[in-house]
Amino acid sequence: MKRDPVGTLAENYRKYGTPLMVERSNLMKFFPTSYWHLVYFERFEKIGPKEMAKYVVSNRACWNCPLACGKLVEIKDGKYAGTRVEGPEYETLFAFGGLCEIDDFPAIAKLNDLCDMYGLDTITMGNVAGFAIEAYRLGKLKSERPLEYSDPESVIWLVEQVAFRKGVGDLLAEGVKKASENLNARELAVETKGLEPPGYDPRSLQGMALGYALSDRGACHLRALMFTVDLSGEIERYGIPLEKVPRYLDNEDRFNVFDCLMLCRFARRIYDWDRLARMIKALTGIDYGVDGLRTVSQRVQTLSRLFNLRCGFKAEDDTRPKRFFEEEVEVEGGRKVVVRRQELESAVKEYYRLRGWDEKGVPLEQTLKKLGITP
Structure with a gap:
């Protein structure tokens, strides 16, 4: 200790x-x-x-x-x-x-x-x-x-x-x-892909807006823990600049490995990419290396996307309830904020691009081939 x-x-x-x-x-x-x-x-x-x-x-x-x-x-x-x-x-x-x-x-x-x-x-x-x-x-x-x-x-x-x-x-x-x-009350509802969100308001922590929109199981904070990025002060908290997208992707990839190994999110500052690779090699004898583990995680995320697409989800589901685009909240310093729709949509498209998916969020043929996935 x-x-x-x-x-x-x-x-x-x-x-x-x-x-x-x-x-x-x-x-x-x-x-x-x-x-x-x-x-x-x-x-x-x-x-x-x-x-x-x-x-x-x-x-x-x-x-x-x-x-x-x-x-x-x-x-x-x-x-x-x-x-x-x-x-x-x-x-x-x-x-x-x-x-x-x-x-x-x-x-x-x-x-x-x-x-x-x-x-x-x-x-x-x-x-x-x-x-x-x-x-x-x-x-x-x-x-x-x-x-x-x-x-x-x-x-x-x-x-x-x-x-x-x-x-x-x-x-x-x-x-x-x-x-x-x-109830014909969709204007009141707060959910994404049918899942109700946790205790991090995405207007005040806008990395969470991206996280809730992109999470494969709906409004989940655990897929990428983007509130940690927002609270770090390293990137503007009240916005979704494109520089947040690689941070989201890296977190999502690393936590995919965490989930494969059943590691707790509270160990996130202990197990970085290098430690994960060294631990897996010590336990199994398999030397994935960091790049190899990233490929495994990319495969996990792409398979998850294919499953969701098969179940009927579309790019239009990768968003937030309209209340967060329209209803202001007052944050520190009396500032009033909403999620800017265009910013979120641009960030989602950038995520698709980095994943090797098309503009509709469908994995490209060359991406599937690279990952060894048979459609």
């Missing part, structure tokens, strides 16, 4: 886990709030790392991991007494805390526990709840009980409805995309 290349960041993760990001994301104004209308939650300290620390029973870690970022919490008093759950993680705190404006940590722990028991993803469920609240307020959704921001009991009720597909839950159980289509 004395040689820990992550340093203080690792120490903070061991102490607070991913909820550490609640404070940073609010201070830097990229914490999605009030179902994607705002990027700052005024009561964030009530659900932040210091509040969570009051309920932590012990750390949780994957086998032999020095970070131990997981936290087991127990609620001993109040309405939600008896709740004992691993978490909530940052994404759960954003989804129920920010999007639904819930400032009650024990209530979010309860929601986390219910989602675990019912097999519901907390990012999606929190987005679905936020969408339902917004649609109800605008008269587009009828519900057996009122749905309001800052009302944890209505969201707990909604989780039960969705899990058992009862009443309004039957409609919402299909996710934001299908629910918004059935």
Whole structure:
């Protein structure tokens, strides 16, 4: 641990886990709030790392991991007494805390526990709840009980409805995309390729706009972790200049190798390309070298693209909801920003070019031949 290349960041993760990001994301104004209308939650300290620390029973870690970022919490008093759950993680705190404006940590722990028991993803469920609240307020959704921001009991009720597909839950159980289509409320919906996004607003962190648009499984932060590029200060945060595209591609390629080896994203500053190549050679005897590993990753990404194309996805799906192009948010210094459509479209086309795909995102014949892929 004395040689820990992550340093203080690792120490903070061991102490607070991913909820550490609640404070940073609010201070830097990229914490999605009030179902994607705002990027700052005024009561964030009530659900932040210091509040969570009051309920932590012990750390949780994957086998032999020095970070131990997981936290087991127990609620001993109040309405939600008896709740004992691993978490909530940052994404759960954003989804129920920010999007639904819930400032009650024990209530979010309860929601986390219910989602675990019912097999519901907390990012999606929190987005679905936020969408339902917004649609109800605008008269587009009828519900057996009122749905309001800052009302944890209505969201707990909604989780039960969705899990058992009862009443309004039957409609919402299909996710934001299908629910918004059935309600004729596409203008409210926030999703990409049917997947609801995590806790990084793409208007405030615009590398994430590119990441959400291009990710093969929809609005996912893990495919390329572009928020790390935005927060590094190396490239303009409030824009998508073409110089961000090679950074996206390099991250995506390296993390494809991570996924092939089942490595944690928190090891991203430990395993660079050279270390990955040396580790694989030591374990298998196969000397891919860095260039060889990049080719493997290019093959992975191109096969994934071919699969999506076969399933009916098109270049038109590599984009963001129109709300992010039209609805401004106020960020640091009072600046108001949106994602500029032309910038995103140009960046997507540049990505296609670097991948060896045509302007419609279809892999070129020479690319398939180079990668040894038979169409």
